[in-house]
Amino acid sequence: FAEFDDAANLLAANPDATTISIDEPTEIPKNQRDRLREPGREEDDELLGTDDSDKTELLAGQKKSAPFWTFEYYQTFFDVDTYQVLDRIKGSVFPVPGKNFVRLYIRSNPDLYGPFWICATLVFTIAVSGNLSNFFIHLGKPTYHYVPQFRKVSIAATTIYAYAWLVPLALWGFLMWRNSKVMNIVSYSFLEIVCVYGYSLFIYIPTAILWIIPQKVVRWVLMMFSLCLSGSVLVMTFWPAVRDDNRRIALATVGTVVLLHALLSVGCLAYFFDAPELDFPAPFIPAHNGTTVVTKS
Secondary structure (H helix, E strand, C coil): CHHHHHHHHHHHHCCCCCCCCCCCCCCCCHHHHHHHCCCCCHHHHHHHCCHHHHHHHHHHHCCCCCCCCCHHHHHHHHCCCHHHHHHHHHHHHCCCCCCCHHHHHHCCCCCCHHHHHHHHHHHHHHHHHHHHHHHHHCCCCCCCCCCCCCHHHHHHHHHHHHHHHHHHHHHHHHHHHHHCCCCCCCCCCHHHHHHHHHHHCCCHHHHHHHCCCCCHHHHHHHHHHHHHHHHHHHHHHHHHHHCCCCHHHHHHHHHHHHHHHHHHHHHHHHHHCCCCCCCCCCCEEECCCCCEEECCC
């Protein structure tokens, strides 16, 4: 007990001395904690999440999941309300610089409802708008006979859904592979990447409707605007995931993402709206008396 006697003597000599209780852990002041943080990594902290969010995700992962062959398993992918879908659509149309789309909108509850119906709406919008554009361009020509091209629906569906599923699958596999080589690589789940690509295509729905305007300059300006808007969502989402990798690999990855997105935009505009259409002559209907009747279009 000699230590306690020394402490009592010191307190008696200096009553204003500061004492530290061993029962209460010392806390680092807030300003010192801020100085201990590495500068320029706040965005990574936001992407990786805080301790509270990690605990929430851990508790969510402890829920019993149904087997994949049951309906309940796939029902969880569509468990989203209207406000969440509208909020994610708004986030894809008005991207915020420096904010990660996955961390801000998707990670709490990734879904397939929004991406599925956005792609379905875009398929029919492009097909119908392409037919209407062709009709308005050739309207008034006496040699033109309008024939609806239903094959454009199947072509648009194959193109849009292949892009919205195969490209995220390839990107997810690439991020998983690089994550095994570079520890700082942030890996997204396949469902999160599908959500990003699905919601990023929403801007093309009103753009495809405006592509009916029979002016090539207006169409290409609208295409460039939509490409920059949706492409910025992809860049701001996937650049933080690869920027700690080799510089060339990181730039090549983001460049490939933007290039594939640009090919989809240019391909849809060039094929469904700017492709030259042949003038179909008016059909000849033979009469019963041997004469030929020409119908007017």
